[in-house]
Amino acid sequence: MSTQEVTKREAWVMAARPQTLPAAASPVVVGTGIAVHDGVFAVLPALAALVGAGLIQIGTNFANDYYDYVKGADTEEREGFTRVTAGGLIDPETVKRAMYLTFAASILLGTYLVYVGGAPILVVGLLSVASGIAYTGGPYPLGYHGLGDLFVFVFFGLVAVAGTYYVQAAAVLAEPFPLGVPPETLPLAVLVAALPIAALSTDILVVNNVRDREEDATTGKRTLAVRFGYGFARAEFLAMLLVAYAVPLWFLARPGYTVAIALPYLTLPYAASITRTILGETDGRILNPTLERTGRLLAAYAVLFAVGLSFTALPL
Numbered sequence: 001m002s003t004q005e006v007t008k009r010e011a012w013v014m015a016a017r018p019q020t021l022p023a024a025a026s027p028v029v030v031g032t033g034i035a036v037h038d039g040v041f042a043v044l045p046a047l048a049a050l051v052g053a054g055l056i057q058i059g060t061n062f063a064n065d066y067y068d069y070v071k072g073a074d075t076e077e078r079e080g081f082t083r084v085t086a087g088g089l090i091d092p093e094t095v096k097r098a099m100y101l102t103f104a105a106s107i108l109l110g111t112y113l114v115y116v117g118g119a120p121i122l123v124v125g126l127l128s129v130a131s132g133i134a135y136t137g138g139p140y141p142l143g144y145h146g147l148g149d150l151f152v153f154v155f156f157g158l159v160a161v162a163g164t165y166y167v168q169a170a171a172v173l174a175e176p177f178p179l180g181v182p183p184e185t186l187p188l189a190v191l192v193a194a195l196p197i198a199a200l201s202t203d204i205l206v207v208n209n210v211r212d213r214e215e216d217a218t219t220g221k222r223t224l225a226v227r228f229g230y231g232f233a234r235a236e237f238l239a240m241l242l243v244a245y246a247v248p249l250w251f252l253a254r255p256g257y258t259v260a261i262a263l264p265y266l267t268l269p270y271a272a273s274i275t276r277t278i279l280g281e282t283d284g285r286i287l288n289p290t291l292e293r294t295g296r297l298l299a300a301y302a303v304l305f306a307v308g309l310s311f312t313a314l315p316l
Contacts, residue, residue, distance in 0.1 A: 011089040014082055015098070017061045022295045023156050023204060024057035025050060026302035027197045031164025033306025034193050037256075038169070040185075045116050045167040048109055052125075053160055055106035060132035062099035064143075066092055067136035071144070072219055103129045117167045118178035124163055131155055146224045149236070152205050157198020158191065165190045189251070196247045196264070196305060199240035200298040206237045207278055207294050211287035230282065237278055241271060244301065248308070260311040263304035270297055 006014070028050045035041045069085035069092060084090045110125040131151055135143050142151045166186050174182035209216070209225040210233050217226045225233040245268065251261045274297060277290045 006089055008090075011084045012098075015062060015065055015084040015090060015095060016058045019292050019295055020057060020061060020204075021054060022299035022302075023152075023201050024053040024160075026201070026298050027157060027160030027194065028053050028164045029302045029306045030193055030197050030309070031161040031190070032168070033309035034161075034190055035165050035168040036310040038187070040165075040169040040172045042168040042171040045113065045171045046164065048113050049164045049167055052106050052109050052113065053164075055102055055109065056128055056132055057156075059099055059102035059106060059129070060135060062095055062102060063133050064136045066095045066099060067141065071136070071141070099133075103132065113167050115176055117163075117170045118174075118176075118180075120178075120181055121163065121167060124159055128155055128159065143223065144221050146222050146227050148205055148209075149202050149224055153198040153202045156201040158194045161194035161197055162186060162190050189254070192247060192250055193305070193309065196244035197298070197302060199243040200294070200301060203237050203240045204291065204294045204298065206233055206240070207287055207291045209233060210237075210278060210282060211284050211291065213282070234279055238275070241275065245271075248305070251309075257309075258311070261305075261308040263308040264301045266304060267297055267300050270300070 028046065031049070032041065032046045035046070065083050065085050069083065082089075085092050085095050106129060107125065110121070114122045114125065131142070132155075134141060135148060135151055142148055166181070169185035170178060170182060173185055206225070209223040210230060212221075213223070213225045213230065213233070216223055224236065245265065248261050248264055251257045252259070270293075274290060274293050277286065281287060281290070
């Protein structure tokens with residue numbers, strides 16, 4: 001479809017990039033799964049975390065669209081999905097306003113989560129919004145200096161899973177608006193459970209950076225793939241997969257968990273298929289669908305992992 005045939009509604013959907021939403025929903029699913037296991041599931045905080053994560057993801061997508069255009073990172077040689085600002089589908093200032101409105105909506109929703117989770121959630125929420133803008137905007141854009149992988153690992157993995165669990169546990173175990181982290185609201189198992197989501201979310205970015213390496217190198221976007229080459233990026237992809245598929249073994253070795261926690265291993269054939277592609281391809285026409293497939297891998301892994309965690313709370 002040419003840009004002349006795209007309606008405004010279609011353009012906004014393109015800008016929001018719904019194919020990236022599994023990266024927002026997956027940590028909430030896993031955080032909720034382990035909350036069910038630990039008997040601290042709370043429906044309203046879980047739903048608020050899900051919507052809030054989606055808003056932050058969409059706001060970050062708007063920010064990437066706008067700031068990459070402003071910085072000249074989106075050229076005619078771009079092989080990725082169409083950017084609405086660079087493609088002339090939506091005015092840059094309109095995309096910028098949408099970014100701020102989306103982040104404002106996430107902050108508004110976050111007031112409930114701050115009431116439940118207190119000062120820790122206030123700090124995490126503000127940092128998440130600021131980092132979403134700083135990924136491609138601000139004086140030192142993270143994605144332009146090889147820090148995008150760390151940003152995704154931390155905020156779309158560790159923070160998102162732990163935050164989802166924490167607001168539910170705080171709602172059940174603590175008084176409203178705690179100033180610190182109440183006891184038993186952030187156990188070690190939650191941080192370990194966050195690792196696969198952090199790793200697979202990072203792998204989505206790795207596929208993106210392998211696809212865009214040549215263009216990024218010419219526009220000054222110094223991703224890890226640009227800095228260290230295709231070999232490094234592919235090794236990073238494999239390392240993240242290793243982390244993701246090692247974590248269920250950690251849970252299997254602990255009391256209170258059963259073989260249901262091994263359900264994510266059902267996704268191994270799909271992961272192997274994606275790996276074969278990423279190890280041998282750089283063509284955007286092939287890596288665009290591979291990017292979507294990596295998102296589906298993340299979603300499938302997250303659902304199976306959450307189910308495995310949840311079922312361990314039930315008599316087998």
